[in-house]
Amino acid sequence: MRQISKNLGKTKIAKVLLQNAPCLTIPFLQRSKSRQVVLLDSGEEVLLVLNRGGVMRGGDILVDDQGKFIIVQAVPEQVLRVTAPNFNLLMRAAYHLGNRHIPVEIQTDYLQLEYDPVLSDMLKKLGVHVTLQEYPFEPEHGAYGKGHKHGHDETFEQDYALAQSAYHDHAHSHSKNHPHEH
Numbered sequence: 586m587r588q589i590s591k592n593l594g595k596t597k598i599a600k601v602l603l604q605n606a607p608c609l610t611i612p613f614l615q616r617s618k619s620r621q622v623v624l625l626d627s628g629e630e631v632l633l634v635l636n637r638g639g640v641m642r643g644g645d646i647l648v649d650d651q652g653k654f655i656i657v658q659a660v661p662e663q664v665l666r667v668t669a670p671n672f673n674l675l676m677r678a679a680y681h682l683g684n685r686h687i688p689v690e691i692q693t694d695y696l697q698l699e700y701d702p703v704l705s706d707m708l709k710k711l712g713v714h715v716t717l718q719e720y721p722f723e724p725e726h727g728a729y730g731k732g733h734k735h736g737h738d739e740t741f742e743q744d745y746a747l748a749q750s751a752y753h754d755h756a757h758s759h760s761k762n763h764p765h766e767h
Contacts, residue, residue, distance in 0.1 A: 586622075587631045589655060591648040592639060598646060603654055609647065610658040613688070613699070613722040616641040625655065643721050659721030665705055666720070667696040669713040678713045688724035697722060 608626040615621065619635040631649065641647070643659030669675040679696055682689045682704070690697035698704065700717060708715045 587629070587653075588634055588650045589631055589647045590634050590650060592635055592641060593646045593648060595642070595644050596646055598654070603646070603656060606646075606654040606656050608656050608658050609641075610660050611641075612660045612662045613640075613724065616657065616659065631655070640726070642723060659723060661719040661721055663700040664690075664697045664718060664720050664722050665700055665708070666716050666718045667698070667708055667713050668694065668716075674711065674713050678708055678711055681707065681711060688722075690722060690724045698724070 607629070609623055609631075610626055611623060615623070617640045619633065619637045619639060621633050622630055623633055624630055635641075635647075641657045643657060645657040647655040647657060649655060667675070667678050669678065675694075675696065679689065679691060682696065682698060685704070687698060687701075687704070697720065699722065705715050705717075
């Protein structure tokens, strides 16, 4: 069985060298594992033995033990796409998601996260738009671990109320101290 031990990232390589390269098309969870047997699009099984702690991204170029290239493709998967009528609401949503240590993809006009009905409900209560869609998921670096969710399944209502209270206290205090900023 061939072994893949190097990830060159999105290194610029002449297209002619990649034109016959097989693809490895897998979702985020599998792209975050460094040791596993995977199936290339050609049907061949290969062993991944990459450096721990890294994540394969769509477009990354892998190298096997024979010096051959393999191209990583991020498979579309069910994600929550979060948009908002203004930047402030989108940043509030990003803050609350970050506080839960979950992987989040951050773009200029949307956030994207793995489907989770509890988080979807929380986000809607914050006033942002949440839609279930199929897209490749490419979360920010550093958010790869399974993380901890702060017990949002069991204590969601208390966590949410506390977060809202803190936000409103801050906003109210800010408007008293800076009445002309808004």
